[in-house]
Amino acid sequence: MTRLQTVFDDVFLEPVKLSPQLTAKDVPEWTSLAHISLLLSVEKEFGIRFRVGEVEKMQNIGEFVDLILERLKEH
Amino acid sequence: MNSRAFLEELKALLLSRDGMFWARLAIATGQTTEFNQLFQLCSLRKKAHLYKVVSPGQPASTLRLAILGGYSVYPLHELVEHLCEVQRTPVELWLGDYDNYVSEIMDESSELYAFKPQIVLLLPAESRCKYSGRLTDPVATQQAEGTKTAESVLELACRVNEKTGAGVILTNFMLPARHDLGAYRNRTLGSDWMFRKWVNMELGLKAPSSIRICDVEFLASRMGNIQASDPRGWFETKQLGSPTMLVELAREVAHLIASLKRPPKKVLVLDLDNTLWGGVVADDGLEGIELGDTSARGEAFKAFQKYIVSLKQRGVLLAVCSKNDFNKAAEPFEKHPEMILRMSDIVNFKANWEPKSENIRRMATELNLGLDSFVFVDDNPAEIDIVRQFAPGVTTILLGPDPSEYVTQLQDCRLFEPGSITAEDVERTNQYRAEVERKALESSMTDMDSYLESLVMEGQISEFTTVDAPRLSQLINKSNQFNLTTRRRSEADVLAIMNDPEFVGFSVRLKDRFGDHGLISIVIGHVQGFNLEIDTWLMSCRVLKRQVEELVVNEFMRLAQIRGCTKVLGLYLPTPKNEMVRDLYTKMGFTLTVDQPDRREFERDVADFRATPTKIRITQKSYEQRRSNDQVANRF
Numbered sequence: 281m282t283r284l285q286t287v288f289d290d291v292f293l294e295p296v297k298l299s300p301q302l303t304a305k306d307v308p309e310w311t312s313l314a315h316i317s318l319l320l321s322v323e324k325e326f327g328i329r330f331r332v333g334e335v336e337k338m339q340n341i342g343e344f345v346d347l348i349l350e351r352l353k354e355h
Numbered sequence: 356m357n358s359r360a361f362l363e364e365l366k367a368l369l370l371s372r373d374g375m376f377w378a379r380l381a382i383a384t385g386q387t388t389e390f391n392q393l394f395q396l397c398s399l400r401k402k403a404h405l406y407k408v409v410s411p412g413q414p415a416s417t418l419r420l421a422i423l424g425g426y427s428v429y430p431l432h433e434l435v436e437h438l439c440e441v442q443r444t445p446v447e448l449w450l451g452d453y454d455n456y457v458s459e460i461m462d463e464s465s466e467l468y469a470f471k472p473q474i475v476l477l478l479p480a481e482s483r484c485k486y487s488g489r490l491t492d493p494v495a496t497q498q499a500e501g502t503k504t505a506e507s508v509l510e511l512a513c514r515v516n517e518k519t520g521a522g523v524i525l526t527n528f529m530l531p532a533r534h535d536l537g538a539y540r541n542r543t544l545g546s547d548w549m550f551r552k553w554v555n556m557e558l559g560l561k562a563p564s565s566i567r568i569c570d571v572e573f574l575a576s577r578m579g580n581i582q583a584s585d586p587r588g589w590f591e592t593k594q595l596g597s598p599t600m601l602v603e604l605a606r607e608v609a610h611l612i613a614s615l616k617r618p619p620k621k622v623l624v625l626d627l628d629n630t631l632w633g634g635v636v637a638d639d640g641l642e643g644i645e646l647g648d649t650s651a652r653g654e655a656f657k658a659f660q661k662y663i664v665s666l667k668q669r670g671v672l673l674a675v676c677s678k679n680d681f682n683k684a685a686e687p688f689e690k691h692p693e694m695i696l697r698m699s700d701i702v703n704f705k706a707n708w709e710p711k712s713e714n715i716r717r718m719a720t721e722l723n724l725g726l727d728s729f730v731f732v733d734d735n736p737a738e739i740d741i742v743r744q745f746a747p748g749v750t751t752i753l754l755g756p757d758p759s760e761y762v763t764q765l766q767d768c769r770l771f772e773p774g775s776i777t778a779e780d781v782e783r784t785n786q787y788r789a790e791v792e793r794k795a796l797e798s799s800m801t802d803m804d805s806y807l808e809s810l811v812m813e814g815q816i817s818e819f820t821t822v823d824a825p826r827l828s829q830l831i832n833k834s835n836q837f838n839l840t841t842r843r844r845s846e847a848d849v850l851a852i853m854n855d856p857e858f859v860g861f862s863v864r865l866k867d868r869f870g871d872h873g874l875i876s877i878v879i880g881h882v883q884g885f886n887l888e889i890d891t892w893l894m895s896c897r898v899l900k901r902q903v904e905e906l907v908v909n910e911f912m913r914l915a916q917i918r919g920c921t922k923v924l925g926l927y928l929p930t931p932k933n934e935m936v937r938d939l940y941t942k943m944g945f946t947l948t949v950d951q952p953d954r955r956e957f958e959r960d961v962a963d964f965r966a967t968p969t970k971i972r973i974t975q976k977s978y979e980q981r982r983s984n985d986q987v988a989n990r991f
Contacts, residue, residue: 293366317391317394330587331587332591336591
């Protein structure tokens with residue numbers, strides 16, 4: 281979560297306080313451009329690669345963190 | 356400056372609402388190739404609008420740009436919008452729906468037409484650029500379908516152009532990055548690889564001038580097709596390529612939009628020392644500068660000059676601006692045999708001790724051109740800086756530390772891309788004409804004589820000179836085939852021969868209407884009493900059977916006569932490689948006197964020798980007093 285927070289801090293100019301319930305709709309800066317940028321940064325930071333279609337199923341940051349942890353386990 | 360430091364600086368400027376923000380943003384944007392960094396700059400730009408950071412200078416007028424195609428144009432549009440704004444050609448966007456471009460164009464009541472675009476970016480779907488039949492179908496069938504595919508895309512592009520008057524930027528197709536089909540891939544136009552290549556060629560060659568091709572095939576292959584493709588991005592959000600590919604594409608689109616508004620540069624201003632040649636001519640002398648085929652560095656500088664000449668042929672004017680004594684600076688242009696650039700190529704030659712910014716300003720006045728038509732190239736950062744400060748408007752290029760990259764630096768500078776069709780047409784016509792002439796020549800050759808005549812050959816025969824010494828020694832040491840004695844000699848040996856009255860030596864340079872062959876033959880003769888013995892005779896095989904052989908015999912017979920010799924002795928020393936000249940002397944009218952396995956000797960009387968006529972016009976003979984400096988310059 282802390283590492284994810286740094287990624288968010290890098291991507292967004294305005295500070296975004298991460299919480300499991302947070303969604304893209306809560307962050308005005310979270311545009312389609314920001315979205316791609318965010319995913320690229322997360323993949324780079326954690327050295328993982330998401331599979332096709334998995335990220336769009338995520339409802340909020342909590343689920344996103346679970347997905348990252350799952351992909352990390354594979355290493 | 357690294358990207359993080361840049362971001363911090365930009366944030367600070369933004370918060371203090373400093374107008375400098377925009378200039379720094381433009382520089383940072385220019386340096387960025389990564390999607391993420393560009394995204395961050397994009398966000399900063401939007402913030403700056405929110406904070407109302409005022410941009411200095413005239414507000415630029417906005418162009419209406421429509422983007423549509425067989426892909427999702429999000430987030431490509433954000434990148435295009437950002438790049439266009441920072442290059443001061445801001446755009447107002449209309450975005451088509453994913454893969455709805457055909458009906459958007461065909462339906463005249465669509466929003467596309469209501470938007471009244473001035474520029475349309477059309478990205479046709481790769482999924483529709485696929486051969487429908489079998490891999491084994493006849494090539495003609497496959498070719499016809501490819502041509503039809505290209506034509507239907509062009510029809511759409513032309514239609515939107517006719518209906519709106521907008522300039523159309525049309526992307527072509529990326530090539531596959533995977534091994535699929537293996538070696539069979541390029542044996543059929545039915546493979547995606549070949550089919551898309553064919554369609555791309557048809558698009559490029561058949562598009563009318565109102566349509567600019569945005570060469571996605573080139574952009575992707577430049578970065579690597581694997582890097583450029585992104586299947587996940589396609590399945591998830593219908594992206595054309597990977598995020599880095601989108602950055603490249605957006606950059607190209609922005610570049611094409613800018614080039615619609617800005618003409619290419621007209622004048623290339625060149626520094627001399629360590630730009631056109633290695634070293635400093637005033638210190639190292641004409642013999643000391645690095646230029647030409649004797650060293651790797653020399654070759655790189657020569658290649659740079661060749662590329663500059665190619666720019667000249669495209670219509671770019673060349674100028675020189677050097678901190679130098681004029682005569683010293685001009686000397687290589689007039690006398691150095693390996694110089695590609697000559698005085699006649701330079702429209703404005705400034706070599707003096709005034710600041711370069713002043714010189715370029717003067718050039719602008721003299722040529723009646725704006726400073727913004729000039730590009731200045733120098734290896735010295737201090738000179739670049741002076742020009743930037745005191746002749747703003749001039750675009751500067753600081754050459755890197757390695758001359759082998761000079762050409763690539765100019766090739767990638769994107770300042771001399773032909774924009775106007777008319778200028779391009781003229782040049783194309785010329786090239787076309789030359790090519791047609793050459794072809795006609797080859798096919799109309801009925802006999803050797805008229806062929807040689809038509810080449811309009813010019814030969815220049817020169818005694819050995821210190822400037823030539825490295826090249827002489829190099830050729831002496833590497834020629835194997837047309838080499839009668841294969842005696843090797845160092846540069847010092849060559850210099851020694853020059854100063855030894857017992858020896859005569861000369862070299863031949865040849866050029867014809869198709870180009871300069873450079874130094875191609877060398878002879879060294881040893882005067883022994885009444886005999887002139889040909890110690891060395893070698894020639895580059897490129898000019899075989901061009902009558903250089905006859906020309907050389909004429910010349911050494913002439914020298915023999917001048918030196919009071921009655922006989923010329925020829926020598927052939929066989930090696931595994933020089934079989935081709937075994938009978939050269941007898942072919943040239945010499946008599947065989949000694950025939951041993953390891954040595955053949957020949958002779959010929961000087962008294963009854965008559966020079967053989969050749970088709971080579973001789974511009975200079977060896978050991979003849981040069982008449983004046985002007986003529987020297989003309990000969991080279």
